[in-house]
Amino acid sequence: MILKNIEFMANIYDKLDALLITNREGIIEYSTKFDTQDKSIKNEGYTGKSILEVYPSLTEETSSHFRVMRTGEPIVDERQTLTDLNGRAYTFLSSTHPIEYNNQIIGAIEGSVLLAIDGVPCKQEPFAQEDLSGKGLYNLDSIITRDSEMNLIKERIRKVAENDSAVMIIGETGTGKELIAQSLHTHSKRADKPFISQNCSAIPSNLLESLLFGTVKGSYTGAENQKGLLELAHQGTLFLDELNSMDISLQGKILKAIEEKKFRQIGSSKEKTVNVRIVSAMNEEPLKLIGRKELRSDLFYRLGVIQIGIPPLRKRRGDIPLLTDYFIQQFNHTSSRPISGVSDIVEKIFMNYDWPGNIRELRNAVEYASNFIAGSTITLNDIPEAILYSGKEAADSTWVSGVPNSPHVAENLSVSTSREPLSKMVAEYEKSLIQQALSSEGSVTNAARLLGTSRQALQYKVMKYRIDV
Structure with a gap:
């Protein structure tokens, strides 16, 4: 079973630099790295150590191993910079998958490509081979909504998907711009061709150009023959997220390639022809970005033929x-x-x-x-707590089941935010919630039901806060 997982991980990227397997407790069971000096695979000597010990900068919340074991879902193409127990900072592009046995998650396996050591680039960032298939992408049914505006957007996506016009998606962080981009591809005539996604803010500008256009061996120190994303997306869709994060000079080069449908790899004198649909996205209004000179106006007019604005969740x-x-x-x-x-x-x-x-x-x-x-x-x-103790929400909330809004709670919270520790603020707010529920419902049993807790737990809180019932 483990050998099958290793074989699978070895096929994720063209060449792995490191492989790491942990058990359910985060203890490293297997750890190897590729030695660039003698071109061999070597054991790192971390077996038996906790991954949190080897990489002290990690926690159970940030570790990709603990996250995939918690959710059961793989994490693909995650860029991460980790500081090891010797104080060295490594930047990886990694894919992490859970290991299952008898329908139970027993560990995690991670394959990584080394991008930089202590901030010094090692190579061009690769692209995961499994992402080129276009399979498993979102479609219009993945857009969960009953909002009338969002349903109109879904219909618009269905119509726009049929053509090859460039589409620009505009929406705040977390609104689902990649979901929209994938749906455009899935419902297009290019659906059986590659869908390539790249967040322009995730890559240093000196690496992004080579990532987009590809490189020829010897064009710079350490450069290898490498296809760029434009070539990988040939006949498919290239999604450029956070386009405005791209350096202005590089924006001009990508514009030229899009308009001429031709490009040259870095270090090559030969032009290559490409047929690709460009979908882009940004989390700010384009005209504001143009005004701040973070976005070229000519690139905006070329890529913003069709614009789809995604409303934030607070407006739906x-x-x-x-x-x-x-x-x-x-x-x-x-x-x-x-x-x-x-x-x-x-x-x-x-x-x-x-x-x-x-x-x-x-x-x-x-x-x-x-x-x-x-x-x-x-x-x-x-x-x-960030949701529960937001001052505005505390002030604006109107409770159901007859529990009234309490302005003094919000007032106390705003004072506590600046003068009291969080633990005391939380305790005061919890006490106020219990008092209001008891006042409204008249009994501990009914108040517990309203608060979504057990009678025993609420009785303990009543005693803790010395609340008169």
């Missing part, structure tokens, strides 16, 4: 319960404690919260709850 609040239920069902497949839903109070808090991180933040909130939930319903105790 009717989708919040729908998306919450959708994410709950997703995490129920991997969670040992299935969730039935959210309490009435949590639903109200979710509805009143502005979600600056949009759908991604909502998904993360449900994932957070799935790790801490004690019962079957997500309650106040299970949601991130």
